[in-house]
Amino acid sequence: MLDLLTGGWVAQTLRATAELNIADHLADGPATAEQVAEREGSDPRTTYRLMRAASSPASGPARGSPKWWRRSR
Numbered sequence: 001m002l003d004l005l006t007g008g009w010v011a012q013t014l015r016a017t018a019e020l021n022i023a024d025h026l027a028d029g030p031a032t033a034e035q036v037a038e039r040e041g042s043d044p045r046t047t048y049r050l051m052r053a054a055s056s057p058a059s060g061p062a063r064g065s066p067k068w069w070r071r072s073r
Helices: 004-017 035-038 044-056
Strands: none
Touching: 004 044, 035 044
C-alpha cells in the first residue's frame, strides 16, 4: 500500500534527476550537489535535496548500493 502512495513521488524524483542529467554529471566520479548545480545551472539546495531523494532506498535500483555522490555539508 505504501508503494502505491509514494509511487508518484519516486516517479517525479526520477524525472527531475533525468532532466538535470544527474547521472551524466556523476559518471566520472562523485560530485557535490553544489558542483552538479553549478554545471546544470540549478539551485544548489534543491539539487542537494533531489540527489538525496534519488539515493534513498525508495528510489529502487540504488537500494543497498554504496554512496554515489559526495556530501557537501
